[in-house]
Amino acid sequence: MSKARPTIADVASRAGVSKGAVSFALNGRPGLAQATVDRILAAADELGWRPSNRARSLSVSKAFALGLVITRDPAVLSSDPFFPAFIAGVESVLAPRGQALVLQVVSAGEDEEAGYRRLAQDGRVDGVFLSDLRHEDPRIDLLSELGLPAVTLNRPEGTSPFPAVILDDRPGTRAVVEHLLELGHRRIAHVAGPPAFVHATARSEAFVQTLAAAGLEPVAIEVSDFTAAGGIEATKRLLVLPQRPTAIVYANDRMAIAGLGAAQQAGLTVPDDLSVAGFDDSELAEFVHPGLTTVRADPYRFGEAAAHTLNQLIDGSGDVADVELPPAQLVVRRSTAHLEES
Amino acid sequence: MSKARPTIADVASRAGVSKGAVSFALNGRPGLAQATVDRILAAADELGWRPSNRARSLSVSKAFALGLVITRDPAVLSSDPFFPAFIAGVESVLAPRGQALVLQVVSAGEDEEAGYRRLAQDGRVDGVFLSDLRHEDPRIDLLSELGLPAVTLNRPEGTSPFPAVILDDRPGTRAVVEHLLELGHRRIAHVAGPPAFVHATARSEAFVQTLAAAGLEPVAIEVSDFTAAGGIEATKRLLVLPQRPTAIVYANDRMAIAGLGAAQQAGLTVPDDLSVAGFDDSELAEFVHPGLTTVRADPYRFGEAAAHTLNQLIDGSGDVADVELPPAQLVVRRSTAHLEES
DNA sequence: AGGCGCGTTTATACCGGTTTAGTGGCTGCC
């Protein structure tokens, strides 16, 4: 019993052909008689041969892997509901193709450039996902300089050499605001994410515009950082305003759930005294008390679509079109209610 | 300007030596004059040469990467506070060594064996982390059959050919129970994780034993699944018991936070009517209302230690010792309080 | 019969490293 795994040479000699023929058969290239192909594939099968990734990598200069760099503080990353599901979606298209996902976590303070450089120079991946897109994102230039194919999650402003996979945050935000307006709210505040991020400003802008369309102005916009701690602070500042808002729209669930806690801590009852809405529909949103009204995106689909698009780009079948995903949907729960005139 | 990156041959000719000499110099092997080594390294530096991972991989039959297979439903994974921090810790030891982390997410229903098989047969990784250890875990046999080095997170029962990195959950659980006992609670219930998992039973057993040491028996133990939805259900069942518990110890924060919501939904005030404690100290624990008493582990350190240990094993410097991490610490917040006699 | 063209297959270089056997020059010793 040979312990070593079979190589292409073993298959070749078993099928009575040359290495080259086996390679041709495996890759389904024309120029071999069908009978020979069958014989080769049968031999490969009997030996349980699978081509060595490492050898193929060296030979064709591909990694057969995609990369994801997550730039985020571990503590913060901890409760981000987006990435795990996104990654699962990515995985679902990589696995059948025999590709792998290489993950790199860069702490917030560190040099994220180095992360991409490493991935590129080490030849670990054939392309990367560009998440948490920022305004004037320096990574776009970096990646085109490195010659590393990429797909952006959401569309950067300005021109980008990369295809984008887009999940528009605006309709969801608009739906939240309209929902609150229908409930009679007029003094609505917003707790935004860091304005450096494209998705954070998309949400704030949709918030402002939807109010404006109804002839209203936001009671206040607190810029925060998507963390629970940030959500608490922003909420506290909002609750002491002379014109206290009757509803707060948070840019994500974590801030919303923390804000919910802060409001209760301050002696308010949600939704009687204050309506609260989030964004993401994370697992806990449904189960906190009261259940959080929020907006449900589909990060799994997002991952699938991004992986598909990136692979298209890498396989180089011409220009790759942007992909637009169905926008996030409003999920109404108990944390928002009719305004009771107090 | 040559666009192509330099190879070892370029360095060799620039330094006026053979390829072999460059390889020797790079790997710090004896047999070269110091002057020659210096000259070679200088040449490499000037050319900006870095050895090709792919070529090295093929040549030395190593992947220079470690693997992590996460078997979990994407939705559930979404809010797991453990993995992101764990991964960040792993990354912190891999990055300086030029290793990569290959991630594989297997949905709960699917064949997890295939995940490990793929990683091993594709030669993607030099070793894997075995997380969410189960009783009689079949993956241990699978991996030793595949010949893939591994490190187990926590110690499997029975003999294991792999080193273990251990974070004992029992002291933390014991501390929670003792804390509740000191507060005067006598009717304490537990919401456990799936008994298939080693860490789930470790927590339940510590719960039972600590009560027993005080001459008490649990009012009830509800077996659940670590999810928020499961936490809700278990909590509902506990709250309708004739002998309603005055305190509930949950096996993780997600169930605890959901349980908190369920209790409030049922009209109870926490902690006046019911004390609640979790496990993990996830980000939201501090910020829900009332702040959740819980147990804080350090998944980042866990990741560091696991990566170190796995690398030791792979580098094959003899037998590798198990590593025991400092146990998780009790964090007291507002969700637990003195028992007010009702 | 010789030459042409076509479909099929092989031989071999190549990817970029590592590794081993081997070579040349120098010293030291008898």
Next chain:
DNA sequence: GGCAGCCACTAAACCGGTATAAACGCGCCT
């Protein structure tokens, strides 16, 4: 002076695939 022994280094095989040019067999045409 000749030879063993060591040091520093080189040449070439090797890892396991892919790619390309050349060779082969065969029928067909003239």
